[in-house]
Amino acid sequence: MNAVFPTPDAAESERLLSPEELEAALRGIGARRYHNLHPFHRLLHDGKLSKDQVRAWALNRYYYQAMIPVKDAAVLARMTDASLRRIWRQRIVDHDGDHEGDGGIERWLKLAEGVGFDRDYVLSTRGILSATKFSVEAYVHFVSEKTLLEAIASSLTEMFSPTIISERVAGMLKNYDFITKDTLAYFDKRLTQAPRDADFALDYVKQHATTPELQRQAMAALTFKCNVLWTQLDALYFAYVAPGMIPPDAWRPGEGLVAAPASVQAAGGTRKMAAGDRPRLPRGVRLRNDETRGKYVLLAPERTFDLDDNAVAVLKLVDGNRTVADIADELGKTYAADPRAIEADILAMLDGLAEKRVLER
Numbered sequence: 001m002n003a004v005f006p007t008p009d010a011a012e013s014e015r016l017l018s019p020e021e022l023e024a025a026l027r028g029i030g031a032r033r034y035h036n037l038h039p040f041h042r043l044l045h046d047g048k049l050s051k052d053q054v055r056a057w058a059l060n061r062y063y064y065q066a067m068i069p070v071k072d073a074a075v076l077a078r079m080t081d082a083s084l085r086r087i088w089r090q091r092i093v094d095h096d097g098d099h100e101g102d103g104g105i106e107r108w109l110k111l112a113e114g115v116g117f118d119r120d121y122v123l124s125t126r127g128i129l130s131a132t133k134f135s136v137e138a139y140v141h142f143v144s145e146k147t148l149l150e151a152i153a154s155s156l157t158e159m160f161s162p163t164i165i166s167e168r169v170a171g172m173l174k175n176y177d178f179i180t181k182d183t184l185a186y187f188d189k190r191l192t193q194a195p196r197d198a199d200f201a202l203d204y205v206k207q208h209a210t211t212p213e214l215q216r217q218a219m220a221a222l223t224f225k226c227n228v229l230w231t232q233l234d235a236l237y238f239a240y241v242a243p244g245m246i247p248p249d250a251w252r253p254g255e256g257l258v259a260a261p262a263s264v265q266a267a268g269g270t271r272k273m274a275a276g277d278r279p280r281l282p283r284g285v286r287l288r289n290d291e292t293r294g295k296y297v298l299l300a301p302e303r304t305f306d307l308d309d310n311a312v313a314v315l316k317l318v319d320g321n322r323t324v325a326d327i328a329d330e331l332g333k334t335y336a337a338d339p340r341a342i343e344a345d346i347l348a349m350l351d352g353l354a355e356k357r358v359l360e361r
């Protein structure tokens with residue numbers, strides 16, 4: 001393994017690597033350490049997180065986004081060559097934009113707003129985990145204090161980001177009903193910006209890491225940066241997944257959100273079903289008669305829900321055409337009940353299924 005991907009402390013790194021070997025070594029660091037491998041990202045992309053856990057990610061990642069131009073300004077300040085600065089300054093423009101309302105930070109704010117946050121709360125950075133701040137600030141300090149080669153090499157995680165971004169966008173759109181293409185617009189531009197930036201940085205490092213020591217420093221810088229990304233996810237995982245220990249002062253579910261209409265709040269985030277809605281089963285979810293058990297179940301990908309008789313009676317009428325009021329009318333006739341009286345129970349039952357994401361409006 002070391003012969004293919006020498007690590008900074010491997011004996012192999014005593015030898016001067018060819019530029020191609022150096023690139024392979026750098027890619028090997030990403031293959032082992034990039035944050036696409038972190039369990040938090042796996043959960044995020046596979047649709048296994050709750051809306052609040054996705055919110056925690058969006059909020060914390062805002063801090064990274066907001067500090068990237070500060071980091072790049074620190075890198076720029078190290079550059080004595082105008083031709084280098086001319087290229088590097090584009091990174092700051094990409095994130096800050098050319099005018100108010102433009103740029104990557106603004107697009108990340110849209111993402112945070114898209115999952116329910118109040119913009120001013122996000123901007124205040126009040127609820128962001130201290131560990132997130134420590135990691136991000138370590139990155140800014142690193143590029144300020146280390147050599148320019150190390151500062152540039154530390155940005156090389158971007159070589160690996162297009163793959164994770166494609167996976168993330170596809171996974172989140174598929175798996176979360178509260179995520180839209182607009183919400184994730186931040187990532188569209190990164191798919192072209194990141195390879196452009198990474199190509200430049202990689203060429204620079206290959207050209208300037210001309211001794212085993214400099215090559216070792218470049219590899220160590222990339223390793224450090226992988227750790228900057230990884231530790232941010234460790235902190236999120238610890239606070240919001242398991243053991244779920246949210247530190248004092250960090251964001252707690254419910255805080256910093258745009259006040260939703262009362263009907264939305266009552267449904268715990270998703271709008272409550274109304275009598276005029278036409279519920280339907282999402283793609284991949286089916287009502288099935290489980291003959292061996294002699295009962296109906298709701299079959300969803302990798303999940304099965306047992307249903308009581310009332311739920312089965314309602315779901316047999318759920319077809320995307322009938323409104324909830326229509327369903328109440330029909331069941332009222334069948335069971336000789338007042339449709340308006342049973343409507344409330346039907347709505348509550350459907351809301352419960354919608355929250356589990358096995359029913360849509």
Ligand SMILES: O=C(O)c1cc(C(=O)O)c2c(n1)C(=O)C(=O)c1cc(C(=O)O)[nH]c1-2
Nearest residue numbers: 068154155156157158160161164165190229
């Ligand atoms: O979505 C991601 O996984 C991801 C990763 C990285 C990265 O690898 O550092 C960056 C970004 N996104 C990103 O959006 C971004 O602007 C960025 C700037 C930098 C950097 O080190 O200068 N990395 C990243």
